[in-house]
Amino acid sequence: MVSHKCVEEFSLQFPANARAPRSSRKRRSFKKEEISENDKTCAIDLLATVAENLLSESGSSHMAIDKPVNGVEDRCLVTQKHSVKEEFPVEDEPLKPATLPHVNPYQGSLSPCGVSSVINGKVEIEAEGGFDSCQADLDLKPSIDGGAVVLDGVASLGGSSSRTKVPSMGTGASRGALEDVNLFSRDDDDENFSGYICPRVTKKSPRSVPRIGDRRIRKILASRHWKGGSRHSEAKSWRNYYLHHQRSYPIKKRKYFEHISDSVSDDYRLRSKMHRGSRAISTMKGPGASFVSSDSHVRLRIKSFRVPELFVEIPETATVGSLKRMVMEAVSTLLSDGHRVGLMVQGKKVRDDSKTLHQTGISQDNTHLDSLDFSLEPSSEAPHLLSSNPLGHVCEELPMCHASDMDTVFIKSEQDLALFDKETAADDAKALVPAAALTELLPPQPPRHKSKQQLQQQHQTAQRRMRRPFSVSEVEALVQAVEKLGTGRWRDVKHSAFEDADHRTYVDLKDKWKTLVHTAKISPQQRRGEPVPQELLNRVLNAHGYWSKQHMETLALPKPESVLLL
């Protein structure tokens, strides 16, 4: 009948392989590249460890070194009195009473930048925070005292924006260390504030002295790294992973930032706690919004268990889903795999990702902000994400939101806080929302180390696909297929005419048809891009009209035969 006639009318040649598996949409592939994490060294860690060991032997010290039980918050404390208290995470293996210093679990990643030298047992470090010209000076003076070495630490940090005293960290200017710096630095971070306090060589105290101590330390470090590497193998338990990454995190920096936060605004402060064994990995509440703005932006700070705090600025009109994705993107790059972000507002889980933040109650002018919790939830379906992604890269590589939707998207690490505050203080147009913290992860499975390229790949996957305008021949094939199959069978169209075009999904074809119809309806002057032959557009119009009528009739007369029979 009609349909038959239609087929006749639009009968065209089609590929014979019209039968194809339903799932033609190919996932974007990922390239892989190995990246070594074992090229990190840090002399200061060694120093600290040396001190620790020596102190443990002597029991005499001016620098208190405690060993809490894998405390996250308790890693290092800074007093306001120019004294430094260091706390080290617990080692997996008990420290051996060795005469040689052990490398402490911070390993190289703790302070990846800066230079120090060991000169006759004296270490001098000047660190620049890169934060409003803050500078930190740390003078460690090991001395022999009855067979015990005492490290006398004095640290101070001064700056216009903060007078907080913090210990500076980091030495070891090895290549690997510098690479780490880059890894954690934003490219546009002129001040090289890379998630750590980055000590640097003081101009007034040039280091041209032999580095016997350094060399020794590095050697030990290297061996330790080797050991550590073996432990990073598959057999490594999650706990090990957890601890390892806890160590890897620039603890000093984090503390530093907390301190800064406190000094800048107590509203930023967040408390975290560990919920080992709990399913919802962690949540953390913060007090209410700090700033209220007029441009309907909500700025969130998310404090992760392992990474410096993140800032998320996102329009209220953005969806919860995009917020979640942003958070997930940022966090997942630092985590292993298999997690997704959950969001709770005032204790209620927000499941509808399509809601806007404003609808959800996440807005600058309500009180829900004090009960905004993010959580990490194991997700079996979640794609494998990076186990460790430099935060700075997260900042740049988070274009998962439509540009049109996201006028401003920030995910900032805390080192930017000061600058940020300064910027916003001027126009006072932003809301700062303390966000929840991700304190602990529940690893569904051992983490996988992701490569640099995977990082880039993730970046790419977060982006919109490359634009690939349809060629005339593609349009021709599409028109042909639609003429034959109709406008409601895009999967068939795909398999009929675009079976081998992996980059053309049936959604793409449907969209293209949509635009073709539109193009055909508008005047040629209004058309853009490669001109489609008018002949093809006419066919588009024809087929569109025809199949539209078909659909209409199908809806109007679902059962014409039965009607006739009646």
Add this chain to the structure above:
DNA sequence: TTTAGGG
């Protein structure tokens, strides 16, 4: 997963 539509 596919379809249908809005963004």
Add this chain to the structure above:
DNA sequence: CCCTAAA
């Protein structure tokens, strides 16, 4: 192209 509600 993306995102999603529905089917």
